[in-house]
């Protein structure tokens with residue numbers, strides 16, 4: 001895992017960091033040398049997006065899903081999940097709570113659930129926009145362009161759709177029921193941009209079969225895509241999924257494909273830091289999955305190694321415990337108030353301030369776009 005792999009390549013922003021250098025840094029294990037990466041990412045973050053941390057309240061509006069993504073706990077074939085769809089009033093109440101906490105954005109996330117009719121989502125977006133000044137982000141899967149257009153028309157500001165991995169074989173392995181390829185998802189991202197959304201994408205780190213070269217290619221792809229937001233989290237095995245079973249079997253027999261990337265906090269931080277360097281003005285969250293994989297330090301490390309966004313979970317507890325895309329264990333019992341207080345304390349500790357306003361992307365000329 002830690003071969004002597006030659007001289008440490010220089011760090012730089014945008015096009016200054018080569019694909020080879022990215023892969024080199026992903027493999028770097030020396031704590032002293034990694035300090036240079038953390039420092040470069042933190043300085044770049046400060047220079048391009050400042051010390052403000054934007055808070056986005058997360059509301060998990062439906063755990064119904066038509067897809068069979070092999071990593072995800074709410075995949076359609078998982079019979080162990082009690083399915084729910086939130087009521088419009090409850091979603092709007094969540095948005096009000098986000099406003100009361102001083103957040104600038106509400107993120108409505110759910111499975112790819114066609115029982116959530118196009119018009120219903122549009123109605124909820126219009127209500128939130130009428131009752132609050134919040135930015136509205138949607139994360140509802142690969143819906144048809146007509147749906148995306150209707151929701152944009154209703155006032156939605158942003159849309160999140162991770163491509164998860166740019167490795168075609170791995171993409172098919174984890175999305176067995178999607179007819180599409182990585183390029184189709186990238187086309188969806190262009191559709192979102194054309195419709196006037198701020199668009200976000202991202203990946204999981206440490207999926208079984210994911211190599212250092214493939215994660216380096218993902219970071220290189222981030223550089224080429226003009227994304228406003230990029231979410232990066234460790235893969236967290238869910239026991240009731242095919243990929244979770246594969247992960248457990250590989251752990252038991254210590255059988256990993258050559259060049260397997262670990263699903264650790266450290267590796268995820270390297271990906272966040274490198275992504276900050278190649279996309280200096282993007283909004284990058286310290287993700288919930290990163291906070292879960294290292295409860296002590298995950299979120300703080302993310303914020304000190306390139307991230308500038310946190311997404312506190314505001315989903316009412318009775319729904320939240322049923323929205324297990326990955327195992328959350330004790331975390332589901334934390335109240336929104338407790339989560340909020342924890343984040344405020346963390347930001348004080350880090351000397352960072354809470355972002356004012358909606359916290360959209362402020363493009364920097366010459367940032368590699």
Ligand code: 5AD
Nearest residue numbers: 071072162234235236238289325326
């Ligand atoms: N581990 C980590 N991240 C996951 N996601 C879904 N399932 C898992 C898992 N088991 C991520 C995917 C998806 C986002 C909403 O959550 O990257 O795009």
